[in-house]
Every structure is written in structure tokens, then in C-alpha cells.
Amino acid sequence: MNSSEKTALRKPYSRIYVEEAAAGHPRTAQILAKFPESVVIPIGDYKNVFNRPRQPVQLQKEAPSLILALQKPPYLYAGPAVCQDFGESHFYYTSNVMNCPFLCDYCYLRGMYPSGDIVLFVNTEDTFCETERILKEHPLYLCISYDTDLLALEGITGFFGEWVGFAASHPALTIEVRTKSSPNVLNYPVLPNVIYAVTMSPEAVIERFEHRTASLTARLRFAKSIIESGRPLRLCFDPMLWVPDFETVYGEFFERVFSEIPGEAVKDIGVGTFRIAADYLKRMRKNHPCEVTAYPYTLTDGVYGYDAERLSEMLSFAKAALTKYVDEKKLFFS
Numbered sequence: 001m002n003s004s005e006k007t008a009l010r011k012p013y014s015r016i017y018v019e020e021a022a023a024g025h026p027r028t029a030q031i032l033a034k035f036p037e038s039v040v041i042p043i044g045d046y047k048n049v050f051n052r053p054r055q056p057v058q059l060q061k062e063a064p065s066l067i068l069a070l071q072k073p074p075y076l077y078a079g080p081a082v083c084q085d086f087g088e089s090h091f092y093y094t095s096n097v098m099n100c101p102f103l104c105d106y107c108y109l110r111g112m113y114p115s116g117d118i119v120l121f122v123n124t125e126d127t128f129c130e131t132e133r134i135l136k137e138h139p140l141y142l143c144i145s146y147d148t149d150l151l152a153l154e155g156i157t158g159f160f161g162e163w164v165g166f167a168a169s170h171p172a173l174t175i176e177v178r179t180k181s182s183p184n185v186l187n188y189p190v191l192p193n194v195i196y197a198v199t200m201s202p203e204a205v206i207e208r209f210e211h212r213t214a215s216l217t218a219r220l221r222f223a224k225s226i227i228e229s230g231r232p233l234r235l236c237f238d239p240m241l242w243v244p245d246f247e248t249v250y251g252e253f254f255e256r257v258f259s260e261i262p263g264e265a266v267k268d269i270g271v272g273t274f275r276i277a278a279d280y281l282k283r284m285r286k287n288h289p290c291e292v293t294a295y296p297y298t299l300t301d302g303v304y305g306y307d308a309e310r311l312s313e314m315l316s317f318a319k320a321a322l323t324k325y326v327d328e329k330k331l332f333f334s
């Protein structure tokens, strides 16, 4: 049996690589305790495993291993131009996790990482320390579910709960946690500076392109629980994809969303279409050819996206449809 065949037979998280420097960390012990059956493999630097060339990424994504490691500085990064800043002046992001348990066909991580395994950086205290240092200079808007879906991994990591505790004692910090999952978060305190951002897509798009994510019904249930418990809710219609009968599919979808979620109760809404750095798309076309990557996108300033006419058609349609339900001031377009 070759190594690819062996990888195919594994269950998710049945192998856990532990970086030497992370071995004695209390969070490493907490995470390992959740996987008593898994094989634990000591390693030097996590990059020796995660960045290996020619890995069977597709197979790894089906049954990822975990890699527990220590993150090194910088812990926070300035938000990239392709991402929506929602009018915030100090937009940063951070990643205590690299890679995602979900399998969206259009995900840029497929073009960014050479591995399908999931890295968990156990030293969150260092990220908090750096966040405090920056907060001494100015307020901060920080996306914490970046390069992953943090809430989908909460049962393993507990990182989100730690961030909520940190945000509770740092009111100048606003965090956004974005998800396509539908967890129960009602045990966490209600805080005005913790924004729950739920990515919504038509059911047909979820089934076809957002593998393993929560259904639209489950995401709507989750979004409702956020609003009803007094937490700030952001809806993300991003990325919208050009699908056959676009206007019918997305028109019925918006109608369904706002038949269940009162527009006036939503904090704000992000709207965007699929776009991706040229290098990432090139790698995705090679490693994960699919309907989304096969589309003939237009290249503008190093970013592939829909051509100007289609883009305008999609965004104008979304704007006209969404302003039936929410004040235009709540809409942020990418």
C-alpha cells in the first residue's frame, strides 16, 4: 500500500503531529486528551510536515491530521484589500488555526496551503499579548476566523471561548467570527464587541460547492439564535457565484433569508462576488479542477474575478434585492 492509499484509509484527526516546542503546553495536553485513540507523532518544526512538497492534499482534506504547534510573530496582520473592512479604520486579522475542516470548492486556502492538514497554534496567550500591545496604540477591529472556520473547530480548540473572554475585558477590541457552521454559542456572554458573521448561500450553492458546511436551514437557525439572544449579527452574502438562473436562485434565496431574519435586527451585511489572487487560482486549477475554478475569470491587478459587465449585473441585482429588506447604509460591497 503506498502512502496515498494509507492516507485515504485514515479517519479525521487519527494522527496528531506535535511540535517539540508545543509538547509541554497545557493546551496541547487538553487537545490530545480529546483524541485518546489517535497516533501522536513528535516533530521538530511544524513547517517540516505542513510545507512538505507534493502532499496528497485532496486525500488529506478528506481525513486531515492535526498539527499542534507554537505560532511565531507577527501574530496579527493588516487586513488585505480584497476583504471587506466594514468601515473600520484599524482592520486586522489573526489565525490561531491554519486550514479548515470544510471543503468549499472556491476556497483560496486550496491555492495557498501545500497541505490539507490542520495546524492549531496552541499559544493563544502570545496573540492576546500582541493584541494588547496594539490596543495601547488604537482601537482594533480583528477578524479571528481567518484561514479557517474557527467555530467549526471550537469543540476541539476552545479558541473562540478564549477570544470571547479576552474581548469581555478589552472593550476597545471588536472581534468578528465568521462561519458556515451552526454551533450553539448561547453559553458565551453577550458582548457588543463580538460580531457573529454568518455566511449565507443559496441551498443549491451550498450543496454543490460548500461541502460539509451547515445547510441554509441550519445557518438561518443559528443566525436567528444570535439575534434573539441580543448578539450582533452580520450576514455575509460573499462570495456570490454566477450560477445558471442567477437572479431566480439568489432572488428566492434573499426572500427566504429575510422571511426568517428581520432586516432591521441585522447589524450589517457584506456582499461580494468570487474573487481570488491570480497565484492561488493557478494552483487551484492544477490541484482542484472543478466548476468554480474552470470559469473564465478576468484578471485585474493580480486578482481574478468576474468581468466588469457580469460583476455589475450581479452586484446591482443584489443591491436592488437587499434594499427591499435593509437600509442601504447597512450594505458593504467588496
Ligand code: SF4
Residues within 6 Å of the ligand: 100, 101, 102, 103, 104, 106, 107, 108, 109, 147, 148, 149, 180
Ligand atoms: S468555510 Fe471558509 S475557510 Fe473553510 S473551506 Fe469554506 S471558504 Fe474555506
